[in-house]
Amino acid sequence: DTGVSQDPRHKITKRGxxxxxxxxxxxxxxxxxxxxxxxxxxxxxxxxxQNEAQLEKSRLLSDRFSAERPKGSFSxxxxxxxxxxxxxxxxxxxxxxxxxxxxxxxxxxxxxxxxTRLTVL
Amino acid sequence: AQSVTQLDSQVPxxxxxxxxxxxxxxxxxxxxLFWYVQYPNQGLQLLLKYLxxxxxxxxxxxxxxxxxxxxxxxxxxxxxxxISDTAEYFCAVSVRYNTDKLIxxxxxxxxxxx
Numbered sequence: 175d176t177g178v179s180q181d182p183r184h185k186i187t188k189r190g191x192x193x194x195x196x197x198x199x200x201x202x203x204x205x206x207x208x209x210x211x212x213x214x215x216x217x218x219x220x221x222x223x224q225n226e227a228q229l230e231k232s233r234l235l236s237d238r239f240s241a242e243r244p245k246g247s248f249s250x251x252x253x254x255x256x257x258x259x260x261x262x263x264x265x266x267x268x269x270x271x272x273x274x275x276x277x278x279x280x281x282x283x284x285x286x287x288x289x290t291r292l293t294v295l
Numbered sequence: 296a297q298s299v300t301q302l303d304s305q306v307p308x309x310x311x312x313x314x315x316x317x318x319x320x321x322x323x324x325x326x327x328l329f330w331y332v333q334y335p336n337q338g339l340q341l342l343l344k345y346l347x348x349x350x351x352x353x354x355x356x357x358x359x360x361x362x363x364x365x366x367x368x369x370x371x372x373x374x375x376x377x378i379s380d381t382a383e384y385f386c387a388v389s390v391r392y393n394t395d396k397l398i399x400x401x402x403x404x405x406x407x408x409x
Contacts, residue, residue: 177338209397214304216301230395267338281346285338286331
């Protein structure tokens, strides 16, 4: 288990340019999540996939953002025409393990990658 | 909608002293509760979680938290902190019918001094 990896770790770009980030989940994890974390804030949910299907998108994900997971393994997050407000840490997480507790409770434990820090100049 | 409030943005404490990081949440439906820790240049790591059952939950690194439904709180505690506990701590919730979407607080920076 090598953990969730993200590439690149840092990206500096000029306003108006397109950027693409990659996330490689833990092997055989079927769910993959993207979050955005701005300075001084907690992570905010953007979207998630189960295998290759994108099941939920936050309203934070404007038309300039697109995420894909074409083969149900790695995922890419593309931002078109970047704006200074897009500067943030983009976090990826994956899950597969269902944790069950007493009373029938269960949830998918999310394992986070180190993030990609985007700076838009 | 759900929300999480972490009132303390920074908590300074001396090594070996006890610490409490506060977390309050708001939700009209039942939730699960989590605490995550983020060390510099690293991803989020799960410290502990409350799903059901005993309201006192124990996590890794000697941390524990208590779920208080009447006060809608889930405060994190440690009886004796170490320098290595210096990090950012995030409280999070998810609704029971959609555990794929975590809602985080703004975080508390714990700074442990020698």
